[in-house]
Amino acid sequence: MCLSAAYKRVLLKLSGEVLAGENKMGFDFSVVNKVCQTVKRCADMGVQVAIVIGGGNFWRGRSSGDMDRTRADHMGMLATVINSLALCDELEKLGTKAKVLSAISMPQIADLYTKRDAVAALENGEVVIFGCGTGSPFFSTDTTAALRAAEIGADIIFKATNVDGVYDSDPKKNPNAVKYDSLEFIDVLKQGLHVMDSTAASLCMDNNIPVLVFNLNDTENIIRAIEGQTVGTIVK
Numbered sequence: 604m605c606l607s608a609a610y611k612r613v614l615l616k617l618s619g620e621v622l623a624g625e626n627k628m629g630f631d632f633s634v635v636n637k638v639c640q641t642v643k644r645c646a647d648m649g650v651q652v653a654i655v656i657g658g659g660n661f662w663r664g665r666s667s668g669d670m671d672r673t674r675a676d677h678m679g680m681l682a683t684v685i686n687s688l689a690l691c692d693e694l695e696k697l698g699t700k701a702k703v704l705s706a707i708s709m710p711q712i713a714d715l716y717t718k719r720d721a722v723a724a725l726e727n728g729e730v731v732i733f734g735c736g737t738g739s740p741f742f743s744t745d746t747t748a749a750l751r752a753a754e755i756g757a758d759i760i761f762k763a764t765n766v767d768g769v770y771d772s773d774p775k776k777n778p779n780a781v782k783y784d785s786l787e788f789i790d791v792l793k794q795g796l797h798v799m800d801s802t803a804a805s806l807c808m809d810n811n812i813p814v815l816v817f818n819l820n821d822t823e824n825i826i827r828a829i830e831g832q833t834v835g836t837i838v839k
Contacts, residue, residue: 607648607830608645608648608649608650608829608830609829609830609831610650610758610759610829610831611650611651611758612650612651612652612653612725612755612756612757612758613645613650613651613652613653613757613758613759613760613761613829614653614654614655614748614751614752614755614757614759614760614761615642615652615653615654615655615760615761615763615825616654616655616656616744616745616748616760616761616762616763617638617654617655617656617657617763617819618656618657618659618763618764618765619656619657619658619659619660619661619682619683619686620657620659620660620765621634621638621763621765621819622634622635622638622656622660622686622689622690623660627660628660628661629660629661630660630689632693635689635690635693636693637822638690638819638822639690639693639694639697639699640697640822641822641823641825641826642654642690642694642699642730642825643694643697643698643699644826645825645826645829646699646728646730647699648829650829651725651726651728652725652730652731653721653725653730653731653732653733653751653752653755653757654687654690654730654731654732654733655732655733655744655747655748655751656683656686656687656690656732656744657679657682657683657686657744658679658680658681658682658683658685658686658744659682660682660686661682661685661686662675662678662679662681662682663679672740672741673740673741675740676736676740676741677740679736680706680707680734680735680736680738681735683734683735683736683744684703684705684709684712684713684734684735686734687703687705687713687732687733687734688703688712688713688734690732691703691730691732694730699730700727700728700729700730701729701730701731701732702714702724702729702730702731702732703732703733703734704716704717704720704721704724704731704732704733704734705733705734705735706733706734706735706736706737706738706747707735707738713734716733716735716738718754718755721733721751721754721755722755722756725755731755733747733751737750742802743799743800743802743803745762745799745800745803746799746800746802746803746806748760748762748799748803749799749802749803749804749806749807749810749812750806752807752810752812753806753810753812757812759812759813759814759815760807760812760813760814760815761815761817761825761828762798762799762814762815762816762817763817763818763819763824763825764816764817764818764819765818765819765820766816766818767782767817767818767835768782768783768784768816768817768818768835768836769782769783769786769791769796769797769798769816769835769836769838770782770783771783771794771796773797782836783836784833784836784837785836785837785838785839786798786836786837786838786839787838787839788804788805788807788808788838788839789808791804791838792804792805792808798814798816798836798838799814804838807838811839813837813838813839814837814838814839815828815834815835815836815837815838816835816836816837816838817834817835817836818835
């Protein structure tokens with residue numbers, strides 16, 4: 604591992620919307636390329652990178668009206684697989700080994716997730732992309748990130764968002780919102796701060812997995828985070 608890397612194994616949590624760019628839906632492949640170029644740089648530094656990505660650029664279950672929640676969540680899981688395949692394809696075009704592991708069996712499309720296969724792939728220098736969430740409805744991709752990070756022994760979760768950290772209120776609505784440099788998970792839960800859902804936050808707290816929240820509009824923030832520079836908000 605490169606001496607400039609502060610972490611050996613990281614889990615990068617991306618929202619599906621980030622891949623849509625200004626299109627809001629579907630893909631902006633210039634954005635997909637930019638994200639994957641940065642992930643490649645991390646892998647080239649010797650860092651083991653796993654990715655969990657949402658599916659909001661295609662489907663958001665909570666916007667499904669009166670649809671059955673389980674069916675709506677299954678549709679969301681399929682959307683995460685579409686995004687996972689797009690990331691995998693772009694990474695491979697860039698010369699980086701990558702693998703999609705699905706929580707739901709779909710052998711013609713992706714290998715079935717097991718901890719053993721995920722860790723083996725990471726140790727082989729492959730970027731591992733987790734699709735289909737946890738494989739169960741009612742769990743978010745934030746919870747997936749916390750669960751997979753615990754299972755593979757990730758040093759930290761990088762939660763890349765459209766804001767530059769965690770605030771005491773919505774900075775888009777409140778110009779006086781105060782940004783935190785660091786927080787404890789118990790404060791996130793008590794104050795209901797919008798870092799991740801309570802299930803994900805509890806999983807991270809119970810397993811001592813820190814979460815670094817930062818802005819992905821500047822993809823260089825991923826490299827800064829890998830190097831241990833001060834960026835965003837650390838929750839631990």
